[in-house]
Structures are given as structure tokens and as C-alpha cells.
Amino acid sequence: MKVLVTGFAGQLGYDVAQELAARGISCIAADKGEFDLTNTESVRGFVGACRPDVIVHCAAYTAVDKAEEDSAACYKVNVNGTQNLCSTAKEMQAKFVYISTDYVFDGEKSEPYEVDDVTGPQTVYGSTKLEGENRVRHTCPKHFIIRTAWVFGKNGNNFVKTMLRLGKERETLNVVCDQFGSPTYTKDLARLICDMIQTDKYGTYHATNEGFCSWADFAFEIMRKAGLSTKVVPISSSEYPAKAKRPMNSRLSKQKLVDNGFTPLPDWQDALERYIKETE
Ligand SMILES: NC(=O)c1ccc[n+]([C@@H]2O[C@H](COP(=O)([O-])OP(=O)(O)OC[C@H]3O[C@@H](n4cnc5c(N)ncnc54)[C@H](OP(=O)(O)O)[C@@H]3O)[C@@H](O)[C@H]2O)c1
8 A cells, every 4th residue: 555645844743744755655755845735737747647546635824813914825725735735636536545634624612523413614714625625525435534633743833843842841821721622742643644544434524622622721731741840821722812712622532533443543632741751
């Protein structure tokens, strides 16, 4: 099996490539240096030359706030870029993995979101990721769409790294306590992706680490596990305005993973502990 991974310079793409290598699966890891997703000819040329059996599409425009003011650039990458890649996958009869997000939902539900729940993105980023999902569904029959949330990985910027940096600089930190979700370690998600691509159990899935918390709970646990004494002060979302509206509820039900025989990801506290040890 030969796998093409996009977004290698980012968090998830890097760990998917590492996991494939660890399993002895042939992997072509690409980022902007190899080809620009938004350029149809560039995509066709590169992918045509590699002829992968599977494409794991981790590259995306992920700057959620910036996207509110630069929707065209976000659309170009998340919709046109995805279309370019999944059309090529279809031509080559390759399996296609598209990584999506909790931002496709409006965040108003009080329970975890099921895979088939009504979507209602509230941001440019969320709308483009949903449109990307739809393009994949309509273009490439052999697809896995995996919605995840609150991602942290070794390669790239994320909430954990920001908290660890600020924790060393400040005595107190104000962190939002009324938005809930499940942190997700890219290493754990990469394992699941590598399990999935070896099956033909196509469809849409939710995948995050198990358990859930608020951002303030998450920050508290980061400080505790890193041995930092910084005090985390819980604040409400209204006290922390941002350009893009954040979902209040980002919890995703993983029932479909279990129903299809996939191993759910470990608990988020366990993932965080390993991450802090591995990145020290
Ligand atoms: N981060 C999260 O909390 C989160 C939550 C839910 C879902 N997701 C989804 O999970 C996936 C992986 O996220 P991540 O955090 O690993 O992302 P990331 O670290 O931001 O990496 C994305 C990569 O895509 C590359 N890219 C952007 N535009 C490109 C283009 N035109 N051509 C080729 N490459 C391009 C980026 O390069 P540059 O940096 O040079 O632009 C970057 O290396 C994404 O689909 C994201 O939407 C992420």
C-alpha cells in the first residue's frame, strides 16, 4: 500500500507520516513545497506521478479567526484544494481520508454530536470544512470523513504549547470555562487513521480522545501535569471575544467508531500526559 499524506508540515500530517513509517507502510509526505493544493495542474501532476492507493488529506487553512476576514483564501484551500485532491483520488480509484472538524456544528446541542446530526457552521472556517466534506462525499465513493476537535501535536502550534509557554511567563491565566470539548492528540488520531485505511468501512466518523472538559479544565490539567504553579482563572466566553465564534459544545459522539469495530482513542488526560513527556 502506498499512502500520500498532505499537510506534513502541520500537526496531524506529521504524525500520520510517522505512524505509517512505524508500520512499514510506504508513505509520501507532502506539503506546500511538493505541491500547492489550490493549483489543479500541480495536484494532478504530483499525485499522478506518485499514484497512491490512499490519500490522507490533513492540509487545510486552519487559521479560524483570520478566515473571518480572508474567506476567499480559506475557501480556496479548504474547498477548491479538497476538490482538486479528491477528484484526482477518484480518477485513481484511491481511498480518500478527509479530516474535518467540530466547527461544522453550531455548538448549541447539550449532548455530544452524533455523526448524522444536523450541521450548522457558524464560521467561515466551519462552512468551508463542511463544503469540503460535501465535495468529498459527492466525488469519491471510497472516502473516510473524520471529524475531530481540539487537536494538539508535536509539530505545530496548539493550545497546550501556548499554555506551557504562558505558564512559564505568568502567575495567572484567564481561560474560558463555558466551552466544552475533547482534546485530541495527533499521535492517537494518526493510529486510528492508519487502522481505518486498511479497511473498506467508508463513511463519516467522529474521533477525539475520550472524555471531555472545558478549556479552563484543560489549562488546569496542563499546568498540573507540567508541574507549573500558574493559577488558571475561569472566565466566560463573553469575557474573551474573538473574531470567529467558538462552539459552546464541541463534544462528538464516537459511537460509530465503536459500532464499526475501531478502537476508540485513549482518555484525553492520558494523551496529555504522554504528550508532555514526549515533547519535554
Ligand atoms: N487544529 C485543530 O484544533 C483542529 C480541530 C479540528 C479539525 N482540524 C482539522 O485537522 C486537520 C489537521 O489540522 P492541523 O492542526 O494538523 O493543521 P495545521 O497544523 O494547521 O497544518 C495544516 C497544513 O496544511 C498546509 N497547507 C495550507 N494550505 C496549503 C496549500 N494550499 N497547499 C498545501 N498545503 C497547505 C499548511 O501549510 P502552512 O502552515 O504553510 O500554511 C500546514 O502545514 C485539518 O484538516 C484541520 O481542519 C484541526
